[in-house]
Amino acid sequence: MKIKKLELLLICSVVVVTTVVLYNVLISVPFKDYSLEVDALRDPESLLVNSRVVLKNNGKLPLNDILVMYDNNRELIENLQTIKPGQTIILSPPQGANLNTVKVVTAEGISVDKQFRSPIKMPGMIGS
Template identity: 40%
Template sequence: MIGCGIGGAAAIIILVVTMAFPGSTTTTSDSSILVDPTKEKQSLFTLARVMIQNTGNIPLTNITIDYGGGAKDFIPTLKSGKTIILSPPDGNSLQFVRVTADGGIDVYKAYREPVAMPGMMGS
């Protein structure tokens, strides 16, 4: 009985950590990318951004960020370990973003809303 309780508790902890840090990582050999699109509703506007990090061992090339509705950005190269933060264009639906790159990278991710922290803007 105790073993089941510990195993169940471990499963719940893993689930909570996974949900708290939901970045999406795609890995293919030396190519790896982390994509984290967020949107924060403020009282007068919505702040949205897409964080892209090269978590692989080699530079990523021909990165296309598709915000939907025909809006796209193109990044020729992102060196290993580097991060970029992009803003979707005004008027975008902020539903999903798709990031593709050479080396078989293809990530389709919904925007998430971070948990509001007391004392922070928009809380």
């Protein structure tokens, strides 16, 4: 009787592991031709503000002529030539940006507006 329980446990384990592996493979495969993920982070500390904008091309094809505009200010614009599929680019916002919003537009018609987010400060953590 113990052998059947062991076999059942082994079969269940194989099914769970297979399901997890298939799920991870499926979520990493791009389904759209053009897709862009934008994350804008503002981390105020006691003496300065750390900030960054992360752009990731989640699509199957490259994104071209990317314009990054900070706080709807036409003087605070960055131009990028291309972001290849799967590529991640980290940008530092220019001096003078209020770090409220960022707008990213591509030649392929993608337009993403994001507000800067601030991480939650935990007591005892560095920077809190």
